[in-house]
Amino acid sequence: MNERPILVARPSMPPLEEYRKMLEDIWESRILTHTGPKHRQLQEELEAYLDVAHVSLMANGHLSLEMGLTAMGLTGEVITTPFTFASTTQAILRCGLVPVFCDIREDDYTIDCDKLEGLINDRTSAILPVHVYGNICDVERIQEIADRRGLKVLYDAAHAFGETWQGISVARFGDMSAFSFNATKVFHTVEGGCLTFANDALDEFLSSMRQFGQVTGTEEYPYIGTNAKMSEMHAAMGLCNLRHLEEYIGNRKLAVRRYRKRLEGIEGVRLCREKENIKYNYTYFPVLFEEEKLGIGRDGIADALKRHSVFARKYFYPLTSDFGCCKDLGLRADVPVAKYVSERILTLPCYSDITCEEVDRICDIILEQIRR
Numbered sequence: 225m226n227e228r229p230i231l232v233a234r235p236s237m238p239p240l241e242e243y244r245k246m247l248e249d250i251w252e253s254r255i256l257t258h259t260g261p262k263h264r265q266l267q268e269e270l271e272a273y274l275d276v277a278h279v280s281l282m283a284n285g286h287l288s289l290e291m292g293l294t295a296m297g298l299t300g301e302v303i304t305t306p307f308t309f310a311s312t313t314q315a316i317l318r319c320g321l322v323p324v325f326c327d328i329r330e331d332d333y334t335i336d337c338d339k340l341e342g343l344i345n346d347r348t349s350a351i352l353p354v355h356v357y358g359n360i361c362d363v364e365r366i367q368e369i370a371d372r373r374g375l376k377v378l379y380d381a382a383h384a385f386g387e388t389w390q391g392i393s394v395a396r397f398g399d400m401s402a403f404s405f406n407a408t409k410v411f412h413t414v415e416g417g418c419l420t421f422a423n424d425a426l427d428e429f430l431s432s433m434r435q436f437g438q439v440t441g442t443e444e445y446p447y448i449g450t451n452a453k454m455s456e457m458h459a460a461m462g463l464c465n466l467r468h469l470e471e472y473i474g475n476r477k478l479a480v481r482r483y484r485k486r487l488e489g490i491e492g493v494r495l496c497r498e499k500e501n502i503k504y505n506y507t508y509f510p511v512l513f514e515e516e517k518l519g520i521g522r523d524g525i526a527d528a529l530k531r532h533s534v535f536a537r538k539y540f541y542p543l544t545s546d547f548g549c550c551k552d553l554g555l556r557a558d559v560p561v562a563k564y565v566s567e568r569i570l571t572l573p574c575y576s577d578i579t580c581e582e583v584d585r586i587c588d589i590i591l592e593q594i595r596r
């Protein structure tokens with residue numbers, strides 16, 4: 225096959241001329257990092273776009289999670305899900321906390337609130353749910369449980385940039401939310417991320433923490449921090465991409481519509497149902513293949529796609545609770561639904577400039593395999 229390879233994700237690129245203009249400003253000022261003008265501008269624009277009191281920019285999404293956990297002053301156990309990217313679980317472990325794995329819902333793969341309360345004990349200090357694939361968690365019920373049991377909530381919102389639930393920005397839920405601006409995400413700064421929160425007191429603390437624990441503008445270092453600053457070049461990329469975000473999301477939406485049209489209503493092929501009260505960003509298109517009904521499973525479909533140079537991803541397989549780095553820690557993980565989903569899920573290529581023809585090419589291969 226000599227068709228052009230299709231990868232699962234492809235970074236969105238703003239017009240080069242717009243980025244070059246930003247670079248000219250940077251060359252002129254010689255301010256490359258340390259909370260420069262581009263950093264400040266991006267922070268302000270994101271606070272407006274995400275409709276949130278505070279945005280603290282970071283070098284990437286993973287450090288945003290670590291900083292969020294640190295800022296909340298947690299101890300002991302954090303309840304989370306294993307159906308996520310490595311980063312979520314590793315952030316908890318790297319902060320010296322113990323992840324306790326809760327199962328996920330069958331319909332949208334977010335944390336199952338019916339199973340959550342049974343995992344809370346006197347060592348639990350927080351819940352770290354994931355808006356996986358941009359499916360917003362049951363934020364009302366999570367907050368109700370957290371309030372009643374005195375727990376903090378940090379959302380991994382890496383997949384949910386720009387989304388709303390009942391018209392409310394996703395960045396406003398819980399105590400904090402962590403976003404990733406990695407190149408593969410719907411909004412990116414090449415590498416980057418941020419925390420969003422309402423608590424004014426955390427703003428200065430996070431500015432210190434991302435600069436080795438130094439109190440800004442002083443010679444004092446009361447905290448052990450890290451280096452998690454966003455550079456001016458990265459912030460500039462974000463400013464350019466933010467201007468084109470609606471267009472990126474609109475194009476992804478067209479691709480998702482096409483996928484749904486071709487793959488909806490097939491026995492054994494399960495798609496996430498779109499909910500009326502969520503405004504989606506259409507970053508991912510996960511499909512669950514039930515071998516029991518189709519005669520071919522997820523791995524067979526992935527191999528067939530690969531033979532045609534289409535590289536779908538087994539997101540999220542394996543579960544993070546099955547990682548080598550977790551296996552020997554004796555962590556609790558009674559997660560039958562997560563295991564079922566993880567063994568059958570395939571994330572199909574979706575990016576802002578994927579064409580309808582490419583989506584059709586992918587669907588043709590899948591349908592041919594199923595109909596055999």
Ligand SMILES: *Cc1c(COP(=O)(O)O)cnc(C)c1O
Pocket residue numbers: 284285286287308309311312354380382383403404405406416417
């Ligand atoms: C991408 C991602 C992260 C980490 O973000 P980076 O910017 O790559 O460090 C964390 N959690 C989830 C669910 C992600 O998809």
